[in-house]
Amino acid sequence: MTWLTWRQYRAQFAVGTAILAALCLLLVLTGLQLVSQYHTIITECASSTGNGQNGVNCSTGGGLFAGGPTVGFVSLILLATPVLAGLFLGAPMVAAEFEAGTTQFAWMQGITRARWLAVKAGWLLLAAAAWGGVLAALTTWWASPTNAEHGSEFYPGRFDVLYLVPVAYAVLAMALGICAGALIRRTVPAMAVTLGGFIAARVAVTLWLRPHYLSAVTVTRNLTAQFQPTGSYWLISQGERNPAGQLMPAPANQPVAFGVPISSLPKACGGLASPTGGVTASCRAALTGFRSFVTYQPASRFWTFQGIETGVFVVLAAILLTVTAVVLIRRDA
Amino acid sequence: MTTVIQTRGLGKQFGRVTALSDCDVTVPEGRICALIGPNGAGKTTLLRLLSGLARPTEGEMSVLGSTPRQDPAFLAGVGFLAQEIPLYRRFTAEEHISIGAHLNRRWDPALVRDRLKSLNVPLDRAAGSLSGGQRAQLALTLTLAKKPRLVLLDEPVAALDPLARRHFLATMADAVADDGLTVVLSSHLVADMERVVDHLILLSASHVQLCGDIDALLAEHRVLVGPRKDTAAIARTHTIVQTVHTARQTTLLVRGNAPVIDPAWESSEVGLEEMVLAYMGQDAAPAISDLTSVGGET
Numbered sequence: 001m002t003w004l005t006w007r008q009y010r011a012q013f014a015v016g017t018a019i020l021a022a023l024c025l026l027l028v029l030t031g032l033q034l035v036s037q038y039h040t041i042i043t044e045c046a047s048s049t050g051n052g053q054n055g056v057n058c059s060t061g062g063g064l065f066a067g068g069p070t071v072g073f074v075s076l077i078l079l080a081t082p083v084l085a086g087l088f089l090g091a092p093m094v095a096a097e098f099e100a101g102t103t104q105f106a107w108m109q110g111i112t113r114a115r116w117l118a119v120k121a122g123w124l125l126l127a128a129a130a131w132g133g134v135l136a137a138l139t140t141w142w143a144s145p146t147n148a149e150h151g152s153e154f155y156p157g158r159f160d161v162l163y164l165v166p167v168a169y170a171v172l173a174m175a176l177g178i179c180a181g182a183l184i185r186r187t188v189p190a191m192a193v194t195l196g197g198f199i200a201a202r203v204a205v206t207l208w209l210r211p212h213y214l215s216a217v218t219v220t221r222n223l224t225a226q227f228q229p230t231g232s233y234w235l236i237s238q239g240e241r242n243p244a245g246q247l248m249p250a251p252a253n254q255p256v257a258f259g260v261p262i263s264s265l266p267k268a269c270g271g272l273a274s275p276t277g278g279v280t281a282s283c284r285a286a287l288t289g290f291r292s293f294v295t296y297q298p299a300s301r302f303w304t305f306q307g308i309e310t311g312v313f314v315v316l317a318a319i320l321l322t323v324t325a326v327v328l329i330r331r332d333a
Numbered sequence: 334m335t336t337v338i339q340t341r342g343l344g345k346q347f348g349r350v351t352a353l354s355d356c357d358v359t360v361p362e363g364r365i366c367a368l369i370g371p372n373g374a375g376k377t378t379l380l381r382l383l384s385g386l387a388r389p390t391e392g393e394m395s396v397l398g399s400t401p402r403q404d405p406a407f408l409a410g411v412g413f414l415a416q417e418i419p420l421y422r423r424f425t426a427e428e429h430i431s432i433g434a435h436l437n438r439r440w441d442p443a444l445v446r447d448r449l450k451s452l453n454v455p456l457d458r459a460a461g462s463l464s465g466g467q468r469a470q471l472a473l474t475l476t477l478a479k480k481p482r483l484v485l486l487d488e489p490v491a492a493l494d495p496l497a498r499r500h501f502l503a504t505m506a507d508a509v510a511d512d513g514l515t516v517v518l519s520s521h522l523v524a525d526m527e528r529v530v531d532h533l534i535l536l537s538a539s540h541v542q543l544c545g546d547i548d549a550l551l552a553e554h555r556v557l558v559g560p561r562k563d564t565a566a567i568a569r570t571h572t573i574v575q576t577v578h579t580a581r582q583t584t585l586l587v588r589g590n591a592p593v594i595d596p597a598w599e600s601s602e603v604g605l606e607e608m609v610l611a612y613m614g615q616d617a618a619p620a621i622s623d624l625t626s627v628g629g630e631t
Contacts, residue, residue, distance in 0.1 A: 003435045007428060008421075101419035104386060105472075108413045109436035110479060112403040329403060332387035 001111060001119035012089055013127070020131065023081065024138055030070055031142035038145035071146060078139050078161040082169035083198045085128040090177020091190040093124060094328070098185040103333050113328050121321060125174050132170030136163060147232065154234035154302050156206050164306045168313035173198050175317035179324045205312060211236055213308045216295045223258045223290040224279060231299030238296075243289030258292065265290075335362040336395075337483050337515045338383060343392035345378050351539050352378040356392065358534050358544045360517060365509055367526050367547075368519035370536035371613055376519040377416060379536065380485045383517070384413035397483055409438060412481035416488045418472045422461030426454060426471050430478070439480040448474050452500065466497030473501060477508045484508075486518040490525050502529050523609045533605075535612050542612040547605060554608050557585040559598040566595060575611040586611045 006013075097103045107113050139161045147153040153162055160166070176197050180190040216236045221227050223240060240248045240260045248260045255262045257272040265272070266286035272279070297305065338360040345353045353375040360366050370376050381387040382394065385401030385408070394400065397410045420429060426449055434440045449456060452474075454467045463471065469489060476484060486505070490498040506529050509516055517534070520526060533550060535543035543550060554574070557567065561583045564573060571587035586603060593600055 001435065004432050007424070007431075100422065101415060101417045102421055103419075104413065104415040104417075105419040105421075106436075107386065108384060108408065108411070108476075109433065110405055110409045110438055111436050112405060112408065114403065330388075332381070 001116060002123065004106075005120050005123045009089065009124075009127075016085065016089075016127070016131065019084075020134060023077070023135060026074065026077075027138045027142045030074055031138075034071075034142065034145045038149065041149070074142070075157060075161060078135065078166075079157065081135050082128075082132050082166050083173040083195060085124075085131045085170055086173025086175070086177035086194050086198065087191050089124050089127065090174040091181045091194045092187045093120060093178050093181055094324075095181030095185055095187040095190045098181075099187060107333050113333075114325060117325055117328055121175075121178055121324070124178070125171055125317075128170040128174035129167050132167040136161070136166035139166070151232040151299075153232045154297060154299060154305070156210070159210075159234075159302075159305070159309075160202070160206070162306075164310045165313070168310040168317075169198075169202065172201065172313040172317045172320075175320040175324075176201075179320040179327075182324045182327050201313075201316065205309065209312065210305065210309060211297070213305055214297070214301055216297055218293055218295045220291050220293045223260075223287050223292050224284060225292075227292075227294060229294065229296050229298060232302065233299045234297040236295040236297065238292075238294045240290065240292045258287075258290075336360070337362045337364075338394070338396055338517070340383075340394040341392055343379075343382060343389050343394050345375075345382060345387065346390045353382070353389075353536075354539045356536075356541050358541055360515060360532060360534070362515050363509075363513055364515055364532035364546075365506070365530045366515070366517045366532035366534060367523060367530040368517055368534045368536065369521070369523050369609055369613070370519075371521055374536040375539045376521075376536055377487050379534075380413065380487050380517065380519060383483075384411055384485050386413065405438075409479065410482045412476040412479060412484040414472050414476045414484075414486045414489060416491065418465075418468050418492070420460040420468060420472055423459050425459055426456045426463075429460065429471065429475055430456075433475055433478055437479040441478055441480065445474050445478045448504065452504070465492045466494065466500070469493055469497070469501055470504065473504060477505075477512075480512065482514055484514055484516045486516065488519050488521075490518075490520065498525065502526060505529070523606055527605055533609075535609060537613050543608075551603060551605065551608065553590055554586060554588050554603045555593075556601045556603050556607070557587055557593060557598040558601070559583055559585075559595075562597070567593065567598070574608075 094103075097106060106116060140163055143153070143158065143162060147158070147162075152158050160169075173194065177190065177194040180193040180197065181187065184190045184193065217229075219227055219229075229235075240258065242248055242264075248264055250260075252261075255272070257265065257269065262269065262272050266283070268280070268286035269283035272283065336359055338358065340356050340358050343353065343356040343358075344351070356375075356379060358379075368376050368379065378387065382389050383396050383401065385396075385403070397407070399407055401407060401411070421432075424432070430442050430445050433445075434442055446456065449471065452467075452470050454463065454471050454474075460468060460471065469492065473486070473489065476486075484505075489505075490501055493501055502525075505516060505518070508514065518526065518530075523530075523533075531547055533543060533545065533547050534541065559582060561578055561581055564576060564583065564585060567573060567585060567587060570591040570593075571589035573585055573587050575586040577584045585598075586608065
């Protein structure tokens with residue numbers, strides 16, 4: 001069975017390896033630039049706060065790739081890569097055999113369908129994990145300068161391409177492809193369902209599940225007090241409330257103090273609008289009861305969240321594979 | 334004598350469509366059994382049920398002493414070749430032989446190579462580039478190479494020209510003679526395989542019309558030709574399978590060995606094709622003039 005799996009997929013394996021090599025090359029080339037830019041920023045901006053030499057803008061943190069599209073573009077590719085193995089190897093695994101009628105050949109040899117599925121799906125899942133793992137490892141190195149600069153590794157879009165979770169995504173995509181192929185029995189519709197299902201699962205988990213793995217920490221403070229969570233935290237929401245508890249409007253093209261439009265602050269604080277105006281005692285007194293809050297996931301939870309998210313996708317994949325096994329064994333071939 | 338296939342009340346429904354109903358058949362060991370029936374009679378369904386690829390919706394069956402199931406021992410005993418001759422298009426014959434060697438406990442690669450060489454099937458070309466006859470020969474040889482005790486072939490000769498058809502049946506007959514296996518092969522024509530088969534299952538409209546050894550079946554059927562008259566007297570002692578009236582005479586195909594006393598009837602033996610057509614006629618449009626009644630339960 002292993003031999004058959006290898007023989008059937010050796011062409012795809014070669015293509016997959018070539019694509020992986022191309023992606024690795026892209027990551028290494030842009031990654032090396034990122035590293036050197038990062039070192040330039042550190043050395044140039046260590047002593048000065050304004051513009052350093054060589055055109056480095058220290059006030060905005062330097063800006064790796066100077067705000068160009070490279071980092072965003074590469075990140076987008078990395079978000080999409082885990083689904084590819086499931087799309088082009090997983091979906092056809094059962095469906096293409098049904099289309100060619102070869103299930104009637106393969107399933108009349110001396111091994112059971114359960115064994116056929118176990119060995120074939122096993123190797124493909126391993127390939128998917130390797131595909132996701134190699135890309136995740138390289139991406140984690142590639143992203144380290146931007147993470148160090150922006151502390152953004154916990155944010156959706158960055159969290160999703162780092163460390164462990166891409167492996168789980170690739171495994172889920174593979175299981176989804178195999179299951180869709182077994183249910184639909186036609187390759188192209190199975191690929192469409194795999195793509196749609198993968199996007200739906202990723203979006204749903206990112207938007208509605210991940211923020212609640214552990215209940216977020218909310219810090220409430222006086223409007224005038226400063227607070228900044230440490231490290232690469234994930235900001236869920238922040239805002240300001242007046243003494244009545246109402247959320248204050250976001251500033252829009254008007255003078256701002258403490259993150260809110262000055263026009264919506266008490267009159268005693270009107271002086272804040274002038275460039276020289278400080279927080280007067282009367283203003284400070286008038287601001288009693290105004291609160292500012294930050295809801296966030298602390299940086300220390302990063303690995304917990306990686307683990308939970310990996311678990312969620314591995315469990316989903318296990319459910320899909322169980323469904324596949326039941327369908328293949330129970331349904332007429 | 335060992336019974337290889339035995340079914341009781343076997344049936345298969347696809348939604349509301351009945352593909353096979355109340356099917357009772359028996360095939361003893363060592364027979365080459367023709368499964369005959371018009372298109373859509375349920376031949377493929379029966380073969381797929383026997384192979385274990387599909388599950389029945391009613392009834393029971395015993396194939397090689399057990400219910401068809403997902404079990405290596407059962408799968409090793411049964412070879413099935415589907416009508417569409419499924420092979421991996423990009424794989425060569427040699428690679429198919431390797432698949433078989435990896436997936437079967439009993440497997441004889443040397444035998445396959447010898448047989449394919451003698452049939453001029455190239456071992457090193459992709460199956461998709463072989464001719465229809467070569468593909469069928471390759472698939473049959475692979476089916477036989479796992480040394481099954483029962484081989485189920487679904488319309489194996491339908492796509493072949495007469496010469497390839499003869500080669501194919503000869504390959505199969507050789508294998509039966511060498512290994513003592515049991516074969517069921519389906520076709521909508523009995524003439525294709527009259528020379529090699531010795532057992533018959535006749536399906537029509539999802540029901541079994543006839544099942545038995547061909548010699549025995551022929552011995553219990555007779556053609557009676559007589560003047561056009563009432564057939565009630567015959568019907569009391571025989572089962573009338575088919576009645577054909579022309580302007581002056583009546584031809585009957587009857588089942589039963591009771592003597593016909595009325596000297597007006599001339600009795601003669603029936604040919605296999607004639608008998609099969611009479612039973613199959615249930616579905617066919619009346620091609621003969623004045624066809625008044627046809628069929629009858631066995």
